[in-house]
Amino acid sequence: MDKDINIKVKVWRQNGPKEKGRFETYALKNISQGSSFLEMLDILNEQLINEGKIPVAFDHDCREGICGMCSLYINGHPHGPDGEITTCQLHMRSFNDGDTITIEPWRSAGFPIIKDLVVDRTAFEKIMQAGGYVSVNTGGIPDANAIPIPRDKAELAMDAAACIGCGACVAACKNGSAMLFVAAKVSQLALLPQGKPEAARRAKSMVAKMDELGFGNCTNTGACEVECPKNISISNIARLNREFLKAKFKD
Amino acid sequence: MSWLIKSSIGRKLIQSISGLFLILFLLFHLSMNVVLIFSHETYDFLANEILGANWWAIVGTLVLGLGVVVHIIYAVILTLQNWIARGRNRYASKSKTQVAWSSKNMFVLGVFIVLFLFIHMYQMWYQMQFKDLFGIEGVRHDGAQLVVDVLSQTWVLIAYVVAFIALWFHLNHGFWSALHTVGWNNDIWMKRLKRLGYFVSTLIVLGFIVVAFAVYLGYTNLLV
Ligand code: HEM
Ligand code: FES
Numbered sequence: 001m002d003k004d005i006n007i008k009v010k011v012w013r014q015n016g017p018k019e020k021g022r023f024e025t026y027a028l029k030n031i032s033q034g035s036s037f038l039e040m041l042d043i044l045n046e047q048l049i050n051e052g053k054i055p056v057a058f059d060h061d062c063r064e065g066i067c068g069m070c071s072l073y074i075n076g077h078p079h080g081p082d083g084e085i086t087t088c089q090l091h092m093r094s095f096n097d098g099d100t101i102t103i104e105p106w107r108s109a110g111f112p113i114i115k116d117l118v119v120d121r122t123a124f125e126k127i128m129q130a131g132g133y134v135s136v137n138t139g140g141i142p143d144a145n146a147i148p149i150p151r152d153k154a155e156l157a158m159d160a161a162a163c164i165g166c167g168a169c170v171a172a173c174k175n176g177s178a179m180l181f182v183a184a185k186v187s188q189l190a191l192l193p194q195g196k197p198e199a200a201r202r203a204k205s206m207v208a209k210m211d212e213l214g215f216g217n218c219t220n221t222g223a224c225e226v227e228c229p230k231n232i233s234i235s236n237i238a239r240l241n242r243e244f245l246k247a248k249f250k251d
Numbered sequence: 252m253s254w255l256i257k258s259s260i261g262r263k264l265i266q267s268i269s270g271l272f273l274i275l276f277l278l279f280h281l282s283m284n285v286v287l288i289f290s291h292e293t294y295d296f297l298a299n300e301i302l303g304a305n306w307w308a309i310v311g312t313l314v315l316g317l318g319v320v321v322h323i324i325y326a327v328i329l330t331l332q333n334w335i336a337r338g339r340n341r342y343a344s345k346s347k348t349q350v351a352w353s354s355k356n357m358f359v360l361g362v363f364i365v366l367f368l369f370i371h372m373y374q375m376w377y378q379m380q381f382k383d384l385f386g387i388e389g390v391r392h393d394g395a396q397l398v399v400d401v402l403s404q405t406w407v408l409i410a411y412v413v414a415f416i417a418l419w420f421h422l423n424h425g426f427w428s429a430l431h432t433v434g435w436n437n438d439i440w441m442k443r444l445k446r447l448g449y450f451v452s453t454l455i456v457l458g459f460i461v462v463a464f465a466v467y468l469g470y471t472n473l474l475v
Contacts, residue, residue, distance in 0.1 A: 012343075023343065076347030102344040109338040172348050174355060176336035177259075207258060216336030217259040217329045220428040221354040223346075235437045242434030244260045 002033035005097040009044060011056055012104045014113055017120075021113070025100070033093040037080060038063060038070065040092055057116040063088040065229065068164030071171070072117055073104040078168035078227045086166060086229040106171035110178060110215045123213045124165050124181060130209035131202040132185045134194050153191050160187040162230040169224035169232075175216030180224035182210050183236035190243050200247035207244050260432075262325060267432035269322040270425050276315055277455050284462040291395035291472040298394035304383040312380065323365065330358045353420040354428070360421040367414030374401045395471070402466040411463050415456045422452035 006029050014021030028047070031040050038060050045055035061069035070087040074080035080090040095101060103117065111119040161184075169180035186203050189195025195202070218237060225234045255261040287294045302308040353360065378397060382390040391397045401407055426448030430436055436444060465471060 021340070073342060073344070076342070076344040078348075081347070104342055104344065107338050107340050107342055109336050111338075113340075172346070174337065174346075175333035176338060177333070179259075207260060211257075211259050214336055215259075216333040217263055219263075219329065219333070219354065219357065220424075220431050221350045223348045223350045226348050226350065233438060234431075235441060238431050238434050238436035241260055241263075241432055244258075245264065245434055248254050248258075248261070 002093055003097070004030040004032055005092065005095065005099075007031060007040075007095060007098070008100040009040075010100055010102045011044075011117070013056070013116055014105075015115065017112055017114055023102075031092055033091065033095075035092050036063070036088065037072075037074070037090040037092060038088050057114075057118045059118050060088055065089045066164060068166040071106050071119065071121075071166060071168070073106060073171055075102055078106070078171040079166075079229050084229060084231055086164070089229075106167055108170045108173075108176040108215075110170060110176060110213055111167060119167075121165075121167050123215070124167065124178070126213060127178070127182060127206050127209045128165075128185065131198070131205040132189075134189060135198065147193050149192060157188050157191040160184045160191070160232065160236055163188075163228075163232050164230060166229065168227050168229060170215065172223040172227040173216065173218075174221060174223065175219055176214075177218040177224075178210050178213075178215040179218035179237050179240065180228065180232055180234065182206050183234075183240035184232045186240050186243055187236040190239065199243060200250065203240065203243040204247050207240070262329060263432045265321060266325045266329060267429040269318050269325070270429045272318045273322060274422065274426065274429075274451065274455070276318070281455055281458045281462075284459065287395055287398060288462060288465050288471050289474045291475070294395045295393060298379070299392055302380070304380055308380070309384070312376075319368070323361070326358060326361050351424055353424040357421060357424060360417045363414055363417035364421065367410065367417075370407075370410060371414075374407070399466055399471060402463060403469075405467075408463055408467045412460055415459050415463075418459075419452050419456040422455065423448055426451055 006027070008025055008027050010023050010025045012021055013024050026044055026047070028040065028044060031043065035043075038058075041056060041058055048055050059069050059071050061067045063070070065086045065088060068086075070079075072079065072087045074087065074090070079085060079087045080094060082090055082094050105111075105113050105117045106119045106121075110123045111121055114120050163181060163184035165181060167181070170176055170178050186199075186206060189202065190199045220234065220237070222234055225232065255265060283294070283297065286297060302311075375394075375397065378389070378391045379394060381387070383392075402411070427436070427441075427444040430444050
């Protein structure tokens, strides 16, 4: 049964990108274990506002695990200790009475801090703009059944397409590498006939952008896969390597 | 081909190919060691006539040396770049993400291997091929006896075994990681490659350890 618990949260506070940050600890009383983690942060912010203090900035939007906006490194895990979910899907029943919960922003050179727990993830957008799409040439809508796609390919493409671009892979990686993200975005298109014509160009330019933005070299530790809320497999990274190397050797 | 050094995947390819090349060399090295157990005479014949200071052995040594140097240089580059990519501010809470220990410690394991290499090269290669090539006094042509002399010291045995264990961890991650890097992996092959890596690293390391102990305990030249 869900109880009401008293907890402490140790939160990273940083006024701006260039300011020096520090941890602040706040006590929270009677938090229902049935509430979500972000609701707990809402309660904290209400408390802070009532005390005349500045609320904690954190990212969130859909609060149902589909938009990829929420983040947070909670007690040594991106998206908290519970597996296969985003922070917005995390519930306070993963914590116990008397716990001190450490909450940090994603930390990586590719994701600079904007304020408190909010980091700048536009790097992912830039990588997508470098080639993470199929060029649309207007014309009639082709019949859906005109392009046969083997079932296993379709499944793998759908699995890769589950990536919500939250950045947990980068946050978990000791190398600050964005390979799982890029691999998922390259794979979801490379596996399908619609994505094939541009596959080589896509792999090359997305990897080039990823490198340019300061993400690290993947050494296959697999931390990304473990922490990914959408269970994206690192097999996608092997596929990305394959696509990239094929494209380069063809040049 | 500048993408090889300019792109992250290119740099990983270099690390991967040099690593796989070194694994092949280790397999060859192991088979030489096993000969020692059976016959000193054959060992010395192979070491002096087939290897020794012949032009092909010198070319081989140079290629091997190049492989080692490239692997170490890229190990340093990759590790440094990755350290920087992690950002200036580190997490205060220790990461609780479950990953294979060796995958996080490839560089440290490599440093152990390098330290071993210095000792090992001085004890063996310097005394034989190097001195021979540069006409330095005290060249050893009795390779088998040299190995026995060196490995009958207890500290050498211990140092070697420690290095072999470090190598085992390095290869446990390195083997499948290298194939993953060249793109030869998927959900099905992942398990197979990890198991194969486990097998190859155990074969190499156990082989080295068994021979080292055999030499230490005097069980060599058994066919004579
Ligand atoms: C007998 C000697 C060695 C062998 C057989 C070997 C083998 C390998 C292999 C197969 C890989 C995997 C490449 C990949 O992930 O794509 C690797 C990676 C690596 N090695 Fe070595 N290695 C040896 C010595 C060393 C030494 C001396 C160092 C240096 C300090 C070193 C440092 C590294 C590092 C940092 C990596 C990259 C980590 C990674 O990709 O996971 N290795 N090695
Ligand atoms: S807020 Fe949308 S995924 Fe968490």
